[in-house]
Amino acid sequence: xxxxxxxxxxxxxxxxxxxxxxxxxxxxxxxxxxxxxxxxxxxxxxxxxxxxxxxxxxxxxxxxxxxxxxxxxxxxxxxxxxxxxxxxxxxxxxxxxxxxxxxxxxxxxxxxxxxxxxxxxxxxxxxxxxxxxxxxxxxxxxxxxxxxxxxxxxxxxxxxxxxxxxxxxxxxxxxxxxxxxxxxxxxxxxxxxxxxxxxxxxxxxxxxxxxxxxxxxxxxxxxxxxxxxxxxxxxxxxxxxxxxxx
Amino acid sequence: xxxxxxxxxxxxxxxxxxxxxxxxxxxxxxxxxxxxxxxxxxxxxxxxxxxxxxxxxxxxxxxxxxxxxxxxxxxxxxxxxxxxxxxxxxxxxxxxxxxxxxxxxxxxxxxxxxxxxxxxxxxxxxxxxxxxxxxxxxxxxxxxxxxxxxxxxxxxxxxxxxxxxxxxxxxxxxxxxxxxxxxxxxxxxxxxxxxxxxxxxxxxxxxxxxxxxxxxxxxxxxxxxxxxxxxxxxxxxxxxxxxxxx
DNA sequence: CGCTGGTTTGAAGGTCGTCAAGAAGGGTGG
DNA sequence: CCACCCTTCTTGACGACCTTCAAACCAGCG
Numbered sequence: 001x002x003x004x005x006x007x008x009x010x011x012x013x014x015x016x017x018x019x020x021x022x023x024x025x026x027x028x029x030x031x032x033x034x035x036x037x038x039x040x041x042x043x044x045x046x047x048x049x050x051x052x053x054x055x056x057x058x059x060x061x062x063x064x065x066x067x068x069x070x071x072x073x074x075x076x077x078x079x080x081x082x083x084x085x086x087x088x089x090x091x092x093x094x095x096x097x098x099x100x101x102x103x104x105x106x107x108x109x110x111x112x113x114x115x116x117x118x119x120x121x122x123x124x125x126x127x128x129x130x131x132x133x134x135x136x137x138x139x140x141x142x143x144x145x146x147x148x149x150x151x152x153x154x155x156x157x158x159x160x161x162x163x164x165x166x167x168x169x170x171x172x173x174x175x176x177x178x179x180x181x182x183x184x185x186x187x188x189x190x191x192x193x194x195x196x197x198x199x200x201x202x203x204x205x206x207x208x209x210x211x212x213x214x215x216x217x218x219x220x221x222x223x224x225x226x227x228x229x230x231x232x233x234x235x236x237x238x239x240x241x242x243x244x245x246x
Numbered sequence: 247x248x249x250x251x252x253x254x255x256x257x258x259x260x261x262x263x264x265x266x267x268x269x270x271x272x273x274x275x276x277x278x279x280x281x282x283x284x285x286x287x288x289x290x291x292x293x294x295x296x297x298x299x300x301x302x303x304x305x306x307x308x309x310x311x312x313x314x315x316x317x318x319x320x321x322x323x324x325x326x327x328x329x330x331x332x333x334x335x336x337x338x339x340x341x342x343x344x345x346x347x348x349x350x351x352x353x354x355x356x357x358x359x360x361x362x363x364x365x366x367x368x369x370x371x372x373x374x375x376x377x378x379x380x381x382x383x384x385x386x387x388x389x390x391x392x393x394x395x396x397x398x399x400x401x402x403x404x405x406x407x408x409x410x411x412x413x414x415x416x417x418x419x420x421x422x423x424x425x426x427x428x429x430x431x432x433x434x435x436x437x438x439x440x441x442x443x444x445x446x447x448x449x450x451x452x453x454x455x456x457x458x459x460x461x462x463x464x465x466x467x468x469x470x471x472x473x474x475x476x477x478x479x480x481x482x483x484x485x486x487x488x489x490x491x492x
Numbered sequence: 493c494g495c496t497g498g499t500t501t502g503a504a505g506g507t508c509g510t511c512a513a514g515a516a517g518g519g520t521g522g
Numbered sequence: 523c524c525a526c527c528c529t530t531c532t533t534g535a536c537g538a539c540c541t542t543c544a545a546a547c548c549a550g551c552g
Contacts, residue, residue, distance in 0.1 A: 048481075066391050068475070070395075072395045073389040073395075074389055074395050076390060088376070088379075088380045089384075091373065091376065091377070091380070092377060093381060094481070105253055130337065131337070131522095134334045134335060136280065140383070140387065141322055141342065141386060141392060144320065144386060144389060144393065145312050145320040145322075146395050147390065147393050148320040148438030148440065149319075149320045149438060151508090151509075152509070178443065183529085183530065184530075184531070185529095193508075193509090194508075194509055194510080195530090196508090196509075196532090196533090197508055197509070199532060199533085200508090202531095203533095205534085233313040235294075235340070308535055397538095397539070429497085429499090430499070431497095431498075439540075439544080440541055441499090442501090442540090442541075443539085445499065445542090446500090449501095450502085453543070
């Protein structure tokens with residue numbers, strides 16, 4: 001049981017970046033010890049909230065988002081197993097976006113002092129966490145670029161390329177297939193489109209024999225053409241980027 | 247001369263977040279000691295580059311951006327005096343976006359080990375820097391939301407609201423006026439528009455008596471209506487957010 | 493003076509949003 | 523087991539917003 005906690009998805013992810021010592025793994029397990037089950041739709045952080053917690057997703061799908069004055073929603077990211085959310089803003093006291101889960105999920109709640117302790121007592125682990133946060137920011141930047149320059153088709157292609165690679169890295173996708181419990185409404189809110197146009201775009205991807213989303217399963221028909229369409233270079237996702245001397 | 251170096255724009259910014267000791271200020275000054283002048287248009291980091299440096303802007307306007315396969319450009323942010331760029335990715339070895347200056351500028355180059363030393367020897371300063379990076383990420387998220395949900399007019403209003411507040415915090419803007427050396431091409435690349443539509447949008451802002459950009463000077467005519475149009479809540483920019491126990 | 497980079501304007505067309513409504517699933521209760 | 527919800531998906535028509543193409547204008551500068 002203790003072993004299972006040490007061998008979390010996050011532990012595997014960080015371990016691929018810097019090999020972690022048993023002591024560091026124990027620190028990391030302690031950081032994730034406060035686990036809670038959340039039901040589909042449950043909201044964990046509200047924008048503007050103070051004294052909130054950060055989270056590490058253990059299983060299930062989550063999303064971080066902002067609500068606009070006009071009621072619209074922009075989804076920032078979809079944290080999945082091994083991903084963190086709000087860890088940085090836990091040091092500050094104000095959350096800058098909301099966080100909720102899209103499926104039944106298990107998440108670990110992380111408090112500020114706990115995180116500080118972890119970083120000061122295991123600085124190499126701190127660096128590894130910093131790398132993970134850096135990766136998250138790179139994903140947000142990619143998302144920004146994708147939305148800023150690119151039509152619906154390109155955005156969608158890019159999104160699924162990135163998702164496929166992320167899921168693949170944690171063993172939740174094969175080359176051509178993975179589960180994806182995101183509704184077209186949710187996808188639209190992430191890609192800056194309306195649900196209706198999202199639908200049209202998915203149809204186009206299907207008709208062009210590039211990708212099919214059916215019954216919450218994505219099937220990729222032509223990876224090369226899809227990658228080309230998306231202008232996708234996924235180097236920012238994996239840990240094979242060399243690291244500075246530590 | 248030494249005093250001037252200690253009292254950098256970044257030092258003032260961080261000091262407003264956590265009061266820094268003379269020792270910490272000295273560390274911070276050392277971090278910024280390697281200053282270089284860069285001519286308008288000079289490029290300091292290329293995407294994908296390894297062994298690159300991070301930068302702290304002392305004066306002038308910069309921009310970080312990504313170039314797409316089709317030649318398009320998406321500008322991520324406009325670092326100005328006191329802002330950092332690429333500090334996080336300096337720990338990794340691969341730059342995830344390009345960085346160049348839009349006006350003649352002075353920037354400090356920061357190397358990985360130097361930054362690490364600074365953080366380990368002055369952890370409170372490290373926390374302050376982390377806060378600054380956190381603020382930068384919040385700005386990117388706001389940018390993403392603005393582009394994802396919002397038409398040209400709203401995006402533009404939001405952009406200038408944020409810019410006004412940032413410049414105001416470092417004493418480079420009054421309530422109604424500030425310099426802005428950004429061409430309409432550059433603005434368009436930041437807001438995900440074409441330069442032509444950027445022009446029409448600026449005209450509309452002018453005709454509606456909201457804001458005028460003329461000869462590189464922005465004049466705000468109606469702050470309230472502009473803020474409403476932008477849906478702008480600038481709380482993420484200043485340091486009045488309470489901090490966790492340090 | 494001509495050149496260059498930036499700004500401005502017009503016209504036409506495509507992408508995407510809005511409005512409206514129907515179809516297909518999945519769960520619940522009778 | 524079926525009727526009845528609900529949510530999600532799907533399709534069509536129309537219009538707004540934004541892009542594309544083309545061209546003129548202006549200011550600064552060698």
